[in-house]
Structures are given as structure tokens and as C-alpha cells.
Amino acid sequence: MPDLAPPWGSTLSVAELAAVRSEGFSPVGQVMGTCVHQVFAYGPNYGGGLGMGGYGGGLGGGRAYGRGIAGGLGSYGMGGGFGAGPLGGGGPLGGGPLGTGGPFGAGAGLGSWMTVELTGYSEALRSARRLALDRLAKEAQGSHGVVGVRLRVRWLEETARILEFTAIGTAVRAQNRDAKGQPFLSLLSGEEFAKLLRGGYVPCGVAIGVSALWVGGGAGVNWTTMGPGYEIQQYSEAAARARSSAIAGMHEDLRRLGADGAVGGNVVAQVTHQQEGGLPVRTVEFSAMGTAVMRFDKDGPDPISPVLGL
């Protein structure tokens, strides 16, 4: 029995194993990180969670938050005033100064034209992902990095707003070299990992951006009549804004990691809607995730030549 090392577990397919080994890496073991997190989309943001659920029209104002005032606020200047009318009860809360970020700032929410960033909610979604990944990285301590990270997000109990985030991957180490510092994380398959190295890049982490917006419902949409179509500017802007903020979040991660860029960007947009005080409102959620990569010195990437498969 020449080799008594315990067997390694891995999520790698045979082809992935071959590809990883072709670059001089061997699997160390399967690693995992989990985070079960409660998330509230509608609470006032300063609490980051509990608080007024926000379904009741009267308290709707609570969901406005300092930096969350829509870009379009200027044009609707009287957010508070608008708010109070349609939903009633908004009055006492709605009168607060606009855009100041006071506890009930802006009384916004209530106006049917407002778009408000759900800062606390997006931050919760982002940090829960981060926690799962960080725990996976902790398990991978002593290896060079982790390939094939899969991040699964699922509702455990939707009504209780509980989400489970689980990341699973395979830790690898370069043969005959000591692992120093933090292991890199990557969403790449074994083959992709090999191709990336041959292309002159190394993975250096996972970049994540999440953005969620609360979008008021009115917008003067006439749902039924015949006739030519038109754009709903408020919604277009909200969707574009959610996407941009999510990508901006990725940039933050990239800068923190000192990366040159992100590849394999996976962007998921999601819109949910419900009634609040008789008016339709929506939340727009946009998440972006990719593998951060860094160039390394190499005598140029391997050349590519076209082949015609028979």
C-alpha cells in the first residue's frame, strides 16, 4: 500500500478531472458553504429586516429610504403629497422632507410614480451569497482554489421570507507547490478552468451584484383600450437601473479582488408584483454574478486554429 492518503471527494466529471490535471492541478476535496437567511423586501430599509411589513397602505411611507429616492424625484417633486391621497393614511408619514432619508423619509412609496431602491433587501441578498461563498472558501483553506462552484438559491419558506444559499465546489491544488493566502473561487467547470489558464488568465474570485427596486404601479397605464402601444418610461428606467446597480456591485467586487475583469457573467432579472392599498406595485430584482479573472504573464495565449470536424 504505497499511498494511504484518504480519497478525495469531488464534483468533477471525468473530463473535468482530466482537464484540471492537464494544467498541473489535482483535486483536494469537495467543499461547501451554506447560509440560511431571512429577507424582507418591503420593510423599511434602515432596519434591514423586521419592522413594518409595508403591505398596509398607511405605513407604506416607511419603505422610502435615504439613498433610495428615484432619479425621477425632481420631476414628481411632491412625492409626499401624491402619496397621501390614493392610499389614505399616508398623510402623517408622507409629509416628511423629500429625499432626506429620515426614518420615514419622502413618504414616497405611496405615490404611484415612485421608484425606490430596496437597499436593505439587496444588501441582504448579496451578503447571504457572500457568506455562503466565504464559508466555502474557509473549507478550502490550504488549497489553491475552488473550481466548479455552483451557487444554489432557493426559498425555504416563501411566506416566512427564508432563503437558503448553498455553494458547492471542488478544491484543487497545484502539484508540488505550497498554497499561500486565500484560495481563489471560480464558477468555471474543469474544462473552462483549463481553457482560461491557456488563454493567459487566472480566476481570482466570484463577483456578485444584486439590486432590488420597489416600483409604484400607476404610471398612467391604461390597461384595456385598443390602439397603438407606448412605452412605460418609469418601468424601463427601473429595469435599466436595477441592471446597472447590479453590475456596479460586480465592479466593487472586482476592484476589491484586484481583478482585470469578470467572465461568464450570469444575469438574472426577476419581477414580482402585488397589490398594495389597491394599487399594483412591483419589485424588480436583478442579480449578476461572474468569475473574476486576472491576467498573468505568459508567452501570449495559446494560438487558436480552426478545424473542420468530420
Place this chain on the structure above:
Amino acid sequence: MLADQALDRLQRGPDRSAGHREFTSDLSIEELAAVEEAGFEPRELVGGTCVFRVGWQFMGWTEAREVDVLSTAMYESRERAMQRLVSEAARVGADGVVGVHLDIDFDHWGSGLGEFTALGTAVRHRDRPGSMRTPTGEIFTSDLSGQDLWMLLRTGYRPLGLVMGCCVYHYSAQGISQWFGNLNQNAELPNLTSAFYTARELAMDRMQKEALGLGAAGVVGVTVSQQSHVWGGHTLEFLAIGTAVRAMETATAHDPTRMVRHLDA
């Protein structure tokens, strides 16, 4: 129309000592390798969104014709999404946008509302920025993957722009006498044949006109799809989409393509 956040993100100058800004992309690893070998560098994941109330017009049960209101709406909203994608790309100094995906979501914003999204990775020529813009200096767009872009350039063509044409068509039901006549028979349904024929031709023709406007030599990778979206039976959108290309001004000689036999397939 760009969100403030987009402006912040796109206008952020070099903020690292190395003097370059990091890129984001939805490129696969294979695409990254191909795009770089083709002489480009990725700049940013860019997109455009347009939420549109698509409208409706009355159509008689027996009418077979184009639903102009919907054709216009479906085209106009995609076009706006594309324009926004291009203006995001312009702000990062891109020469083009590769791997553009167009998506429609009719489920989430409300009845009659469609969210039209265009998403792709803005790229710039590494050594000669601007050289791969179109002859009129515009940013090129393409639904080709990174690998296809690499292959296209090697073949001696350059991309000009994503071109599309669409036609929403309402086709009539069979008349009662036709229905009886065809009962239990194998027979062509001429009104359907002609409706589908006409609508598809209209979509392809419109796409071709766009390509003509760009001064293209041809259009590669054309797909013609048909979908009824949220309109139920008898109303279909035909969408033709592809990448307009033209021959490169100067041809570059490349190694000949080798033939290989894969052992695993």
C-alpha cells in the same frame, strides 16, 4: 435614456494604479479566448431595456392580415432597447457589442406590458481602437458568439450590425364550408399557407432592408422564429434576426483550415 447608475458606472475613469478599469462581461471562457485572439478586449456588460404597452387593434374573425399596431410595437420596443445598449457601449469607448441577446418578458410587468431587453458585451479593438467600427463610424452590434466573431473576421468579413424585421399577423380561421370540405381529409389549408408565407416574407424583407441601409454585403446567422406571445391563437409574430456583414477592406492570409476526425463523436 440612461439611468444615473449607468452613467456613474460607465463614466468611471481608470481608478487603479495600473491605469485601467476592470471589465464585466457575459462572455464564456471560450468566447473570451476567441474575442481576444481576434484582437478585441472586453469593456463592459451593456444592455438596454424598454417596457412597452404593446397595444391592440380589433381584428375580425375572418380577417387575414398584418396587425400593424403590434408589428410597430414589437419592432419599436426592440429597437429602443438596442439603441440604449449601443449608447451604453458608446460610453465605454466600444467598437462593438458581441453576443447580443434579445429577450421579451410578458409575464411580469402587467397585462399588455412587455419588457424588451438587449444584453451583450461591449468590446474594443486592442491595438487600433475605433478600427472595427462600421464604415460610418457607428458601433457594430451582433448576435454572434465570440467564437463566431473570430471565425467571421478570419473569413474576411466584418460585422456591421444586428438587423431584424418583424411582422405580427392575424390569420383567419377556416370558413365553415372549408371546414366541412376538409373534414377527415388530408388537404392543404391555403389560407394558413398563404398567411404564414406572407408574414414570414414581410419579416425577412424588413430585415433585409435594414441590412441594405447599413451597406451590408449579406446577413449571416439569420433565424426566423414565430411566437404567439400573449395573443393566443390566430395571432403570430414572425421575427427575422441576423448579423449584417460586409467584406473586409484588406484581406489577411491565414493558415488553411485543418480537417480533424473527433474520436469521441
